[in-house]
Amino acid sequence: MTSSADSGAATPQPVLHGPRDFSELESKKGYLDFGALLIPAAKNQQVRLDIDQKTKRVVALTIMVEQASIQVQPFSAPKSGGTWNEVLEQIKDSVIKQNGKVKEVDGRFGKELAARVPTVLKDGRKGWRVARFIGFEGPRWFLRGVVGGRGAIDASAARAVEELFSKIVVVRGDDPLPPRELLRLQPPEGAKRVVVPRNRAERRDDSPSPNPAAAPVSDDT
Template identity: 90%
Template sequence: MLFGKKKTAGSKDATEEVSAPTDTAAAATDGAAPAAASPEESDASTVELHGPRDFSEIDSKKGYLDFGALLIPAAKNQQVRLDIDQKTKRVVALTIMVEQASIQVQPFSAPKSGGTWNEVLEQIQDSVIKQNGKVKQVDGRFGKELAARVPTVLKDGRKGWRVARFIGFEGQRWFLRGVVGGRGAIDASAARAVEELFSKIVVVRGDDPLPPRELLRLQPPEGAKRVAVPRNRAQRRDDAPSPNPAAAPVSNDT
């Protein structure tokens, strides 16, 4: 399995690429959705509602990739990228790709009283609208979620939309945000793999007192090494200067 993310033009995030002693995955491709595409609601009627777990709910870390505040289930055919802030060199998110879908995850501290996701939903919605995007609140597998799209320029020069779904789950003094991209943002069947992965993520909150919505500490797995991953143009992100819903802030500090 490979861990890493390439540097994106105009982004504050750099990337680290490291390898861990697990299965090797093929490189994934991020693309802009066609102009006619629109977010598709997940089929929640036939899926049991359950979400990520707290560290206290598992017996051991066996079978997980340890990223500090997040334990990611190890599996074949998935790639994990570490999003690094250029200034602080801090890991600020993980992006996991499975087949044609991707999900970016970020863990935050949260008050015991709950209600964090409702506040975050409103902030993301405002951010997308300010980017001249469109957003719709729908009911998904994990409850309320946002289907969003913002204008972009496709690789062939045509105008189109970059589409994403924002999902969230609140646990014991923590909150996990996920941004579903790729085919998973517009195709419910393609999203099932990353939704299932999201439901199995374990959050390690720790006992330290933290202010609400403080980003929990993420780090590369122990023993991981940087690796050079050859990329051709078809495997690179669209570098067009367009807003990305995945970059919508959770708070002014992130």
């Protein structure tokens, strides 16, 4: 989430085509291969691998484009669908328990949540941690995105990460998996892994995920 003294409601945008399934892809050329996710390569973006310190497992990717960021996580899902509606309700409950405010709005990918949780800003003022939760369901998978940075409060700043989200390719695989199992993520071949030092305030602002990204790693591809 990003910190802000206030936030405005995002204006509904035209619906974008969502992320694609690997079966729709003809070639991996032009993509960064993170295992379960193929991310379109671009010069103006940075990708961070979010690592769980206890298991050393990659639990999410956080992609920065200019002033906006998006954290993405792929999960297995039943063929019947409906996962995003269930996740929406869980996010709402979590935000409310933190004395936050949450609003369901119509976004470019359908239903999404605009959430804010009370916090103390770096200058000591009371403010909010702000984030937008978006989701998309494919064949037996579900991709969740958390829009942060300037993109959480500015629709124009969010366009680049929304466009990126729409071009992500999910590699589900054929193995039987229980619903909501996090799909395997891994660094691209030859990627340089450098630990990114962050202060306490930055760690606090970057924790919207149910799987704590406790040891972020920078990917320089």
